[in-house]
Ligand SMILES: NC(=O)C1=CN([C@@H]2O[C@H](COP(=O)(O)OP(=O)(O)OC[C@H]3O[C@@H](n4cnc5c(N)ncnc54)[C@H](OP(=O)(O)O)[C@@H]3O)[C@@H](O)[C@H]2O)C=CC1
């Protein structure tokens with residue numbers, strides 16, 4: 177599985193305001209780039225925090241890209257995936273429409289009735305088990321997962337359904353967990369020319385944070401778009 181993380185942040189590293197409302201950080205040129213990255217992916221993943229805050233659709237904007245995918249024998253839109261341990265995705269969320277397959281990665285803690293309601297609303301439920309690495313106050317654990325669904329298991333379940341390239345669009349909690357689990361291959365960050373501020377505003381990588389062993393990145397590209405810059409990285413090997 178090849179995992180590509182993409183996000184837009186302010187100069188001070190924030191993905192949104194402290195109110196966690198969707199904010200346009202980039203512009204038309206960057207949204208077109210994001211659409212290209214989506215078009216290359218088999219699936220696009222977000223955390224349930226992003227679904228609750230933004231109600232995103234996560235489909236392609238450009239019809240030509242959908243047509244090209246169909247011509248290549250792929251679904252018109254990439255599948256949509258939500259990391260959602262207890263099934264908090266609203267049944268009227270936009271990602272549950274029929275524009276693409278939508279997988280919800282839930283833990284066994286999600287009640288059967290909730291799973292059934294979400295299936296009825298259009299979701300494919302994948303029960304993938306909770307992450308066991310968090311929750312012990314005595315350890316300096318760096319995963320920050322604390323009983324959320326185990327993303328590595330989720331990715332294996334997606335691979336078994338034909339997903340070879342996964343785009344992760346956020347938010348900060350899920351991106352942090354992806355780095356903590358060593359799942360990320362590429363990172364693309366659009367840095368918009370604004371300061372958002374706020375100690376409680378989401379950042380590119382929230383979670384518990386790292387204290388000893390930090391994911392290291394190789395800068396492989398820079399591109400000026402709109403009034404900002406896209407920084408492209410590959411995750412450095414050990
Ligand atoms: N500028 C940008 O590019 C983007 C900005 N955003 C912004 O980010 C904010 C949302 O980010 P954030 O609040 O961090 O939410 P996330 O989208 O990262 O979702 C976090 C939630 O995902 C669930 N989850 C399931 N499994 C995991 C796991 N293994 N690790 C971590 N979380 C997991 C948890 O809920 P549970 O335990 O219930 O499963 C958790 O609370 C919004 O304000 C949105 O606008 C979002 C995307 C892109």
Ligand SMILES: Nc1nc(O)c(N)c(N[C@@H]2O[C@H](COP(=O)(O)O)[C@@H](O)[C@H]2O)n1
Pocket residue numbers: 182183184198199200201202203206210222226230231232233234235345346366
């Ligand atoms: N790349 C990017 N640039 C911005 O300026 C943004 N505000 C975001 N936000 C994320 O984009 C997703 C919206 O998806 P749809 O347009 O509904 O398909 C959502 O995840 C936002 O948080 N991204």
